[in-house]
Amino acid sequence: MAMSAQEIERTIRSAIPDAQITVTDLAGDGDHYACEVVSEQFRGLPRVRQHKMVYDAFGGRMGTELHALSVQTRTP
């Protein structure tokens, strides 16, 4: 089962409401995505924690419904 780009954006936004989110479908197969997430909430956090905030939004769907999501995070 795959997720749509819109659903990915919505899922991230539910966890990080202020985020500017760009989702790219890497392979055009609805299964390999890249996302760039820009949020003030990342400020001062190590990158592992920033990425974890994004992953945590997906709960158990990461690696099951969502096969591959490449994550980039930064502060505004």
Add this chain to the structure above:
Amino acid sequence: MSEDIFKTIQGMIDAHPVMLFMKGEKNAPQCGFSARVVQILTHLDVPFDTCNVLSNPELRQGIKDFSQWPTIPQLYVKGEFIGGCDIVTDMYQNGELEALLAEKGITKKA
């Protein structure tokens, strides 16, 4: 999840200063993300050990629970979880990874 798998993982992290949990073997990665991290570490010319999580389903799930991180590969340096492919790639590109390895006393292969 048994306690034993956590002990096994902790043992590997303690025994190997640069430890990469990956899909496939070092010389035959079975996933592009794992391959990229191997390539970066090889390029930096530092000694590193790998563990193929595909060899053991308990380990494959165990490392995710251990690190509280949902994806593989996962890189540990001197017992500290550094991150997955995206973080390692970013850190490599901006020089942070080399700085971190130097700071942790990991030197290039003689």
